[in-house]
Amino acid sequence: MSDVRVAAPDVPERRRGTSPGRRGRRRWTPYLLLVPVLLVLAAALGYPLFRQAVMSFQEYGLAQQFGQPPRWIGLQNYRELVTDSYLWVVVARSIAFCLANAAVTMVVGTALAVLMTVIGRGPRLVLQIGLLLAWAMPHLASLTVWQWLFDSQYGVVNWVLVRLGLEGFAGHSWLIDQLSFFVVATIVVVWMSVPFVAFAVYAGLTQVPGELYEAAQIDGSTAWQRFRAVTVPLVRPVLLIVGLLQIIWDLKVFTQIFVLQDAGGITGDTNLIGTYIYRLGLGEGRFGLAAAASWFVLLITVALSLYYVRVLVREEDL
Template identity: 45%
Template sequence: MTTTLISPEQASSAAPAPTKRKKRRDGTSLVLLLPALIMLVVFIGWPLLQLIIMSFQKYGREQIFGAPPSFVGFDNYVKVLTDPEFWVVLGRSVALCVVCVFATMVLGVGIALMMRALGKVMRTVVSVGLLLAWAMPALTATIVWGWIFDTSYGLVNYLLTQITGQNWIGHSWLSDPLSFFGVAAMIITWGAIPFVAFSTYAGLTQVPDEVLEAASLDGAGAWQRFRLIVLPYIRSILLVLLILQVIWDLRVFAQIYALQTIGGVRADTNTIGVYIYSVSMATGDLGSGGAIAVILVIVLLAISAYYIRNMLREDES
């Protein structure tokens, strides 16, 4: 029996050449995305384009009733950016946003951690409570909170009177700007906590229990386990939640406007969302209102782009 030796060159020439698998390109993905893209263009893209165009025009009450708008270039932006009131309102809005976002993230993550440690029955009770708070419209919630802080019949003034022994009946929480924003921050945080809590809890369910138990056996405390194990697992979720909370809290409108209607001083408590409405509707200057809105969109896009870029950079590394 003879054995035929084949050289590597002959083996390579005899072996069939590998065929490159061509990626199959079809329009299935595009067809699936098309309804969402159409919705985005119709309900976001087109109004945003109209807003940008309006911000470069003189658009007042005459134009509302049919007069053609005139192009004014960057005059509306110059008018807004040179107005000291705009910068005061913007700074006030940023300060309120920072307080609300910090409180929402801390309390939301804390509640999510508590839900993970609770039993099934108590977790269900907490979930129902969060859902009820989440389902309540912002305007309705603000009215209810307005009753709680009512000057004469509010629960807060009554409890403070009973606890401290001093007469708090008649004290107005909304007339002073500082206490006004304290109440507003409470309402905004209360309405935003459920979303953060549920989203964070969903991320916590993906953390392996075996890793946490092993770390606990090695002597890691609760804070060390959260910082070194849990946080890396849910970092991307927290980043998305942070971006969303900044966007929502910076442009908050309903809560501030409703509290102003109940008893706040509008000139001292305007935030950027209410300020846009006041400039556009109260003075009828839709062009300047559009310029403020475009500036706010640019600020929010810059914040979102910064955090998203950092998130992508961390994922690549």
Template identity: 45%
Template sequence: MAEALLTAPPAKAAGRRPRPTARERARGRRDARGAWTLLAPSVVILAVMVGYPAVLMVVQSFTDYSIKNKVQGTLADFVGFANYLEVFTQSDFPIVLLRSLGLMVAMTVLIVLLGVLVAVLMTRLGRGWRITVSVGLLLAWAMPPLAATTVWGWIFDTQYGVVNWALNTVTGTSDWTNHSWLLNPWSFYMVLTIIVVWQGVPFVAFTTFAALGQVPGEVLEASSLDGATGFARFRLVVFPYLRSVLTVVLVLQVIWNLRIFTQVYALQSRGGLVSETNVLGTYLFRQGVGEFGVTSAIGVIMVVLLLAMSWGYVRTTLKEEEL
């Protein structure tokens, strides 16, 4: 018995995977080559359309490259971090950055909350009303940002706006006659927020409504029988099923709302004060003409900021794929 134990082969370590055979390794290499062959066109397109401009922007941010170098065909001088120091110390960029972050937070919170509420409401509506609400959301979502801004600009117009007329009618005075909503920065931000939220809610509503269809009805019925209130059912039962979807929606809204441009530029053209209403997109656009080095530095800062905000979601996604 003792001799048999001494001559017995050692037991395999628990949990250790068996080594792949030569045929399995060959098949894995063949599958990898096939996958890379299919991905090659997309990788090349991304490298040309995204990779090259990104690398060029980073390189130019460390130089004094300007329109003069482009016209004369001369090389720019390396200036190190001088462009970044100028952006943060000798320009309005810090104020514009704080303003953009504040607007992004307000818009994102309103869009996500209203979108989820509309999605929950759609689950309670009958077929006819749900179709009506869906059509209205689609119309708001499908309208181009410039067209939507033009329409809302007429609604808040100084002389012919519906808002001024309605306020005069309700108050019975003429205090709101020729009132400019875009001249004051705070009312400018209010109009801007209304436009962006109005066009952002449909995406969140449709996405959340589709995710709500994946919540098992038996679980909701059981929680209702246990006496859970509507808010408790949503927080403890429904929300765990929506967490991954809402995370993606939240990250997308943060990115989209931080780089808004069309709505701000169009409202500024209708009477807004540019110096007090610039956001990152319009500030980058209005930066000194031909100052490519400083402009590239601002672009790099924006990219780093967006990557930092979305890194939590990317890290969570990678962890889930490893499980």
């Protein structure tokens, strides 16, 4: 965790690099190096993305899937989507879910990272191993375990709650009710995502030079002041990038919702963007509509994270 990567000679490096033609042959090298990646991305993402754009202007359903030529219908798919109030419900729900999860994950993860810096070596190792196990657990495996933990009849969560005197939880099924469905989903998502945040922020924290704290301490600052004035500004880049990734990932959350829905959630009440598009397309066979919906969602995601991306571009020497 402590391998601090010091890319100190960055500035002179750039100056050196921008002298074009100093080695004429080298001008083409970077493009050649990018060719394999670009080919893969073009084939597996670019072309489908393009096809999806085309499809979003067509009437493309099951009949077309089986060979009938698709009909051009202009913006009708988009019109149908935008006027469908259910889409807006799903979008609002997804944004709320995403922001809530990203916020909780960031707060808990950062708190754990700070905690790691103030505890002894032994407890830190135990905590890190615990987080690692949660992190490394395959999603499907952990989702299955969480279903079992929240099982209405034999689940250990209900058992504990009943033991604590909450008799109402005997045989309570968590996934039927919309709110408690999302409580379970949030617990699962936060449990899975906190380790990454905690480790990333901790790695950032360990790079803050100790002298800064000592100086601040001598100046008579409180622990909270030191955290605000010394720690936060120095780990800000890490917090930014990790926060951005959380927002991207939480808006795209699919597997967790999909599996929990299958385990007993009511689909209409619990769809988020991902499951909504999936069920629209592969479920109902309305591919054109689903394609329009995913373009729409991409735009929302970019809009949501635009602020972050701009800050990153400005602050970071990308």
